[in-house]
Amino acid sequence: MLEHLVRFVGLFCLGLAAGIAVCVLLTDRIQAGTGQFYTELMQLLNRALTVPAPALGALGLVAMSADSVLLFERGGGAAFWVGVAAALLNLVALGLTRFGHFPINAQIFQWSPASPPAHWARVQMRWSALHFGRTCSAVGSFALFLLGNSLSG
Numbered sequence: 001m002l003e004h005l006v007r008f009v010g011l012f013c014l015g016l017a018a019g020i021a022v023c024v025l026l027t028d029r030i031q032a033g034t035g036q037f038y039t040e041l042m043q044l045l046n047r048a049l050t051v052p053a054p055a056l057g058a059l060g061l062v063a064m065s066a067d068s069v070l071l072f073e074r075g076g077g078a079a080f081w082v083g084v085a086a087a088l089l090n091l092v093a094l095g096l097t098r099f100g101h102f103p104i105n106a107q108i109f110q111w112s113p114a115s116p117p118a119h120w121a122r123v124q125m126r127w128s129a130l131h132f133g134r135t136c137s138a139v140g141s142f143a144l145f146l147l148g149n150s151l152s153g
Contacts, residue, residue, distance in 0.1 A: 003070050007149050010063030011142075014090065017056040018142040020049060021093070021135040028128055035116035038124055039108060046105045054097050057138065061090050064145060071152060079152035086144035093137035100130040 024045060064087045071080040104127050111117060 003067070003152075006063050006066045006070065010060050010067055010145055011149065013056045013060035013063060014086075014138070014142040014145055017053055017060060017093075018135075018138040020053045020056070021131070021138045024049070025131060025135045028131060035120040036113050038120060039111045039113040039116045042105070042108045042127075043111075043113070046109065050102075050105065054094065057090060057094050057097070060141075060145075061087060061094065064090065067148075071148075077151075079148045082144050082148035082151060086141045086148060089137045089141035089144060093134045093141060096130050096134040096137065101127065101134070104130070 027041070027045070064083055068080060068083045068087065071077070071083060104123060107123065108127075111120070117123075
């Protein structure tokens, strides 16, 4: 019963975190290209997602860790190692968030949408590149955790 609960929590949280990352990635790709729009969009998205998205990823990591311990106690196997790979990808996503996005987001919060700085497009390119890496890591982590769950029975 505990294994099922841990896996459900992990899948639920990782699925939501990966879904949020994909939605933000798609939103970032369709933005209009003006500094004013970019600043307003990023300030709104960050206000809405800065707390819940990383919290979901962190809770997913806790659940994956608990699942890994339970799998290790049962002898490990392929499901354990796939789970470890999933956890490592999740750590990459969380690291990109904490050390890449949070500093940029704090900078963007200081901008006035009416007059964004001249270098806003460079900041956007850096943020987008980091977010692409974060999205790939989050989706990969979710996919590997799904695979690990199917292998563990």
